[in-house]
Amino acid sequence: MGTEFGYDLFDPAEIPQAMRYRDRVMAENTVWWQRQTGHRMLLSAHDGHVAYESGDPANYPTSQGAFLRDMVGDDYLTAGFTFGQGSFNANDMTDPAEPVRVFSVGPLEPGSNEHTLNAVSPGDYYLDLRTTPAPARAWLAEPRPTRFIGTAWPTEPLPVRLAPSFDVLFHLHRITAADLL
Structure with a gap:
């Protein structure tokens, strides 16, 4: 093709x-x-x-x-992003005619990557997943529900293994949707 x-x-x-x-x-x-x-x-x-x-x-x-x-x-070095809660822009999957709009989400449930990452530190942080200590790396290697938000919302969290997926991970506690021009 x-x-x-x-x-x-x-x-x-x-x-x-x-x-x-x-x-x-x-x-x-x-x-x-x-x-x-x-x-x-x-x-x-x-x-x-x-x-x-x-x-x-x-x-x-x-x-x-x-x-x-x-x-x-x-x-090639890849950086991933996770967040605890906040707002973002996306196409509305429940109304395909809807233009891009702002969505807001709260924290994910216990057992998700974001829930645990949010509890690690009160501030935003990053992890070099290539050098993370063995116990943390083992936890980060397990698939857990994770938000993978692309151009459309709502979507279900996906089972993501953070350590095998990224070299560096940035975790933000709160995000805010960009202003559309």
Whole structure:
């Protein structure tokens, strides 16, 4: 297939193929640009794209981050973000005609990654998951419900293994939706 839209996005069997294609091409374009310029790059994308592992492998089998790691090895470092509560902009999945709007969410339930990460420190912080002590790393390696908010909401938390998914993790206690222009 030549483009993502060469797949039938209404056929559940073709969605994983389309998502794999999209993230592979995004990774190829990123690496191509870096090799053309020779410069270091900062890639900003949704956690689901930059992570090494997918939180939803049935529908989203291989992420851009996994492709980038395969292409450039340890020269690729990924940072993930979690948050306790707050607001953000997204398309309303309950009303496809609704333009982007602000959503607000409270804390996730006990047992989720965000619930525990919120209890670690009263302030925002980051973790270098490559050097986290063994007990914390073991906890971070287990799949737990995690918000992976992309362009659409509401969605269910996904079972994410933070340590295998990211090199660095930033945790914010509260976020605020950006002002739309």
